[in-house]
Each structure stands twice: as structure tokens, then as C-alpha cells.
Amino acid sequence: MNPKKLLLLTALACALAAAYYLDVGQYLNLSYFKAQQAEINNYVAANHIASLALFFVIYVAVTALSIPGAALMTLVAGALFGLLEGLVLVSFASTLGATLAMLVSRTLLRDSIQQRFADAFKTVNAGIEKEGALYLFTLRLVPVVPFFVINLVMGLTNMPARTFFWVSQVGMLAGTAVYVNAGTQIANIDSLSGILSPQLMGSFVLLGLFPLLAKRAMEMVKRRQVYKAYPKPKQFDEDLVVLGAGSGGLVTAYIAAMVKAKVTLIEKHQMGGDCLNTGCVPSKALIRSGKFMADVNRSADLGFRAANVEFDFADVMQRVQRVVQTIEPHDSIERYTGLGVNVVQGEGKITSPYTVEVNGHTITARNIVVATGARPFVPPIKGIEHIDYLTSDNVWNLQQQPKRLIVLGGGPIGCELTQSFARLGSKVTQVEMLPRLMTKEDEDVSLAVQQRFVNEGVDVRLNHRALEFVVRDGEKVLICENLCSQSKDKTVEIPFDEVLVAVGRAANTSGFGLEELGIETNANGTLAVNEYLQTRYPNIYAVGDVVGPYQFTHTSAHQAWYAAVNALFGKFKKFKVDYSVIPWATFTEPEVARVGINEQEAKQQGINYEVTRFDVAELDRAIADEEAHGFVKVLTAAGSDKILGATIVGEQAGDLIAEYVMAMKHKIGLNKILGTIHIYPTLAEMNKYAAGEWKKARKPEGLLGWVEAFFRWQRRDERGALATEPRRYGSLGVQAGSTTQIGNDKGAELVSD
Structure with a gap:
């Protein structure tokens, strides 16, 4: 554990232990205060400044440690210091204590909680960033939400501490004023239920709705502003x-x-x-x-x-x-x-x-x-306007196969068309400025596709930036810069008959x-x-x-x-568009399909993940089809079978990814995929076997050791010695020490000593 976290945790534990040892709770009840009120009033009258400071420190400590009693102390502030002084005192003390509690929660818990529930917190953090102040303001105005819960939960989010401080200061002001004012009449209050009457709580709830109503009113004002130049028709077609x-x-x-x-x-x-x-x-x-x-x-x-x-x-x-x-x-x-x-x-x-x-x-x-x-999108490459270039819009008009084709771009469209034209007999050169193809995928995925391209005769030029198109003696040439070349002259010339521009879409x-x-x-x-x-x-x-x-x-x-x-x-109910589970595929060979995040995205986002991989070369159906290439890679949340993302590289990947899409959408983990029957022999079994790899890596070795010892004990004869006589297995005629497969189904059990 981080030394700072350890020190903070130790200090917090000591403070809570001291509070428990001193039985602080006995002092934080209304009957105790009313019994001691006369004596306390005399002390405050004789030591006013010291009383203010002492009360401030105690209030901050109680709220920072999330000890129940803030409501009572607010009443007491009104009783001891009056409405104005008590309001100022409690307003700052409660805000400071709440902010300290929030920071403690953030320091000790936020990173681990956000990593464990990364998907959920994406939405939470987006909401906090956009309207967090409004959310907090609303919660502060509604006292039915426990004060300390708000502090601890907000600590788990990415809300800035300064925003938390000033919104809490403003949001709690109205409620604080009501409680402090009630405290000035504390002699007439016998219990906290006197202040928490249904009528008063109803008023607070209505007060809590105010910012929501204000937000709706602001939306109406903005709507009128944006539409003011356009009169609304009386009726619509x-x-x-x-x-x-x-x-x-x-x-x-x-x-x-x-x-x-x-x-x-x-x-x-x-x-x-x-x-x-x-x-x-x-x-x-x-x-x-x-x-x-x-x-x-x-x-x-x-x-x-x-x-x-x-x-x-x-x-x-x-x-x-x-x-x-x-x-x-x-x-x-x-x-x-x-x-x-x-x-x-x-x-x-x-x-x-x-x-x-x-x-x-x-x-x-x-x-x-x-x-x-x-x-x-057609990039502004010098001379491109003089070339009758192809794009994904007009390439389908070709009737004569290009002998030498350049494909600009290493994304999905460029890769799919590169391989298709190469297989039909064109000499294809693929030019990509970046260090690898399909850069949105993991590096091992890119390398699998690139290797197949090279094996099929594609000239893959990575780290090549297109500089200019020229025509020399009737021959079209692309001049590129080799970004990895160590020589002085980094230019490379590639002659071609047709060029296909596939660098993105606008x-x-x-x-x-x-x-x-x-x-x-x-x-x-x-x-x-x-x-x-x-x-x-x-x-x-x-x-x-x-x-x-x-x-x-x-x-x-x-x-x-x-x-x-x-x-x-929408006037009745609007729905926020959900992008949480979006699958896609690139239809090269090997086919590449993905849903959720991959390894490079998980690292960029700081997500704590585990990766499980299954090699398709081990799959019986893939071997029978001569398609024993590719892999399944599944990312799961650390310590859980929750699927964060899956990538399939291989035959029919675009179809096979559907199982992971369904699993992620409906929050099904790898354990349930492992427990689902898949037809043998099919390519779909790769998903189950990937789940099996995940399970195998987490088998309880300690427990299995005890189980092995149990079976060894069961095999002992009455004298306590291990049986050594050959055992017969009826009509099978198999002696101990030999091994045979029973039946011919996949996964048949082995009978062995």
C-alpha cells in the first residue's frame, strides 16, 4: 500500500478508536445537552471566542469522521450562539468537515473502486463532469439523503474538491439555517423527531426540487432564445x-x-x-x-x-x-x-x-x-488532382483489372480492398504512414493481418508518407517519404497503374x-x-x-x-444513446472482430484488467477446415469473470463475436459461457475454450491438493496400505497401470491408475 494511504488509514483508525473508547456518542444526543445546557451556556458566556473555536473543531471532526451527530450539533449551535453566529459557524465547519471526509474517501477508495467498476464509472464521471454541481446541490438541499453518504460517495467520483466545497457551502445553507433557527427554540424540542416533522421534511423535498425546476426553466429560456428568429408554424405537414x-x-x-x-x-x-x-x-x-x-x-x-x-x-x-x-x-x-x-x-x-x-x-x-x-476523404497530396484516383465510391465502376494498384491507407477499408484485389491477381502495394496496419486494434492483431498480406504477395509499406503524384513518360508514380530510413534521401518512388485512396471518411x-x-x-x-x-x-x-x-x-x-x-x-420520455457495447469487424483474412475495449485501450484508460487467450490452432473444426490460424483474446476485470472486451482473429470472426456482444450487453461472465453447451465440432467452440482457459488459470491449487490427498486416502486398503494388486475392469480387460479411452466422443474420460 502507498505510504501516504497507510499513514492516513492509520490516523483514521486511531481517531475512530479514540471516539469509540471515549464513547463520544453519549454526548451527541439531545437529552444529554438539555441536561447540561445551563452549565454549557455559562461556559460560552465566559469564554465566547474559545467556545466558537472549540465548537468549530469538534464539528469538523465529527463530520470528517462521519460520526452521527451533525444534525444535533447544528441545533446546539443555534441554542448556544444564536441564528446569525451559529449559521456562519456551522456553514463553514460542516463544509470543511464534509470536504475532508470526501478527500479521505477519494484517497483511500477511489482508485480501486473505479478500476473495479470501470464501465459504470465512465457514465458516472461523464455525468459529474457535465452536471455534477447540480447533482450535489440537489442532494444537499434534500436532507433525507444521509449527510455522510453524500461525502463518501462524491469522494469516489472525479468531482474537483473546490467544486465540492463551494456547492456544499451554498447547497447546505438553507437547511443549516432551518436547523440553526430550530436550535434557538431547543427548549421546546424534546427529540430530533420534533425537527424532522413530516411538514418540514416535505418543505425540504420541495426545496430539493427547486434546482431541477430551475434547470427546466433555463432550458425553456434557451429554447426560446435559439428559436426566436423562427416562428413556429400553427400546424405541421x-x-x-x-x-x-x-x-x-x-x-x-x-x-x-x-x-x-x-x-x-x-x-x-x-x-x-x-x-x-x-x-x-x-x-x-x-x-x-x-x-x-x-x-x-x-x-x-x-x-x-x-x-x-x-x-x-x-x-x-x-x-x-x-x-x-x-x-x-x-x-x-x-x-x-x-x-x-x-x-x-x-x-x-x-x-x-x-x-x-x-x-x-x-x-x-x-x-x-x-x-x-x-x-x-481525399488528402491534399501534391499532384493528386492530376491523377484519376479511385475511392470506395467509384472503384466499383472498374471493368479492367489494374495490374499495379496502390492502396493508400491501412484502415479497415484499405485492408479489405488490398487483399481482395491482390487475390484476384493485381500487384498491390499498400502505403501506410503509421508503423502498422489497423492501428485501432492491438499490435498482435495487426501483425497477424500484415503477415497474411505479405504471404499472399502484398507489398506492405509501413512508415511511408505520400508526398506527391507525378507522371513521367506516361507512367504514373507515387513519391513517398520512408519515415524509418536512415539514409539522407528518404524518398521512395512507386510506379502504379491505379491508386485507391482509403484514408478515412468525412x-x-x-x-x-x-x-x-x-x-x-x-x-x-x-x-x-x-x-x-x-x-x-x-x-x-x-x-x-x-x-x-x-x-x-x-x-x-x-x-x-x-x-x-x-x-x-421526447416530451414524455427521452433516452440517452447507449454506446456501451458496440461491435465491429474487418473482413480481411484472417477476419478481425471486436467488442468492448482491447489491451491498448485498457492501458490508455488505466483500467486494471486480466487477459485470456485461446489459440485457434488447437480447435478441431478449424483444423478440419484448414483454417487453424488466429486467436481469441478476452479482457476481464481484475479478479472477476466480467468481460471488458473481446477480440477474435480468424475464420468467421464477425459471426463468432456475437456471443461476446450478447454476454457484455446482458452482463454474462465467462463462467456462464463455460457452462453453456456448444455444438462439436464448430468454430463457436473457441469461445467456450477461451472461457476454459480463463477458468484453468484460476483453479484452486490448494483445494485440489487436499482433494488429491482425499482420493489417495480412499484408495488405501483396510490395513492402511496402498492397493498394489492388479485390478481388472470386467469385460474391458484393462489392467491397472494401463490407460485407454472410453468411447470415441470428444472429451471422453481416460481410465487410468
């Missing part, structure tokens, strides 16, 4: 207007239609957005074709002497478009019109918080949801009225929203890639539920 028919917009409109709200969905380009047309769907179709070619190239591993495939790249790209067209009806105008959504094709513009203009027509709406998505926030309304954006270019997904105008919401923080299709759909419900029913 729609309950909801949605801009953008990607995942977020479609789900928002769907939910609104299902609850019988009138909703208009506006899309200027293609229904389904990026996911259907240029993102998830076409990329997965291309990845599947690439995987087939990879399987052909390793046919010997599957028992075939040779396998050859003839194909035309244009046919592969036609298949990609066929897949898109097959899924298209799921997101079509016809489907959503049939659901009751008014779908309008055109470019919508928000002209006020209540109006949207599209195709020359103005629609009035009670609420607006912005779901305009994002676009590929939110679509301009061109449809947000700037004119003064709706703010974050530093990364996404729209600024609160925890309810509201912009500065409470009736304008935003979801999906345009707002972040995760640019995934499933996250957009997740946000859409909150936006739709809050917009339509």
Missing part, C-alpha cells in the same frame, strides 16, 4: 422529416411509420446509401470472390493436386453489381412507400428548424433527422442548410449533438456517419431508434 436514406435514415423512417407517425424520407441519390451501393454490400461480394481464388491457390492443402480457374475481371465486377441489385429491393422506394413512408427523391435543404425545402416545395415538420452520411455536413442555422460541428467535422442526438435545436436530430462516433451501418441503425423515439415521444 409531417411529424418527422428525414434527410438521407442510408441505414440511419431508413431505420428512423421505418420506426416512425410503424408507430403511425407521418414521415417524409428525402434522398438525393440512391436508396440504401453507401452501405448498399458503395460500401458493405459490394465490398463483401468482392471479398467472397477473392476468397474463392485464395482457396483455389491453396488447393493442395485441401487434398487436390491442382485447381485452375479462368475468369474475367469484368465478370467479377458484374457479379458484385448483381449482388447489390438483389439486395436493393430491401431498401427500395416501393418497400418504404408500402410501409407508409412518403419517399421523395430530390435534394433537401433545411430552411428553418421547422421547414425543409425539396424540389421547390416546402414541408413543415415538428422534428427533423439529419442522416446524410459521409464520403471518402461527414457530409454542408450544402443542405446546417451552416445557415448555425448548427455546430466537432473538431473532426461531424455534427455536434448531445446524448439524446439533438443538435443546438432540440427538434433537429442527427444519426449515422454524419455524427459518429462510430461509422458502422449497425451503429447508424442503433442511433436511429433513439432519434426516432426521442423525436416522437
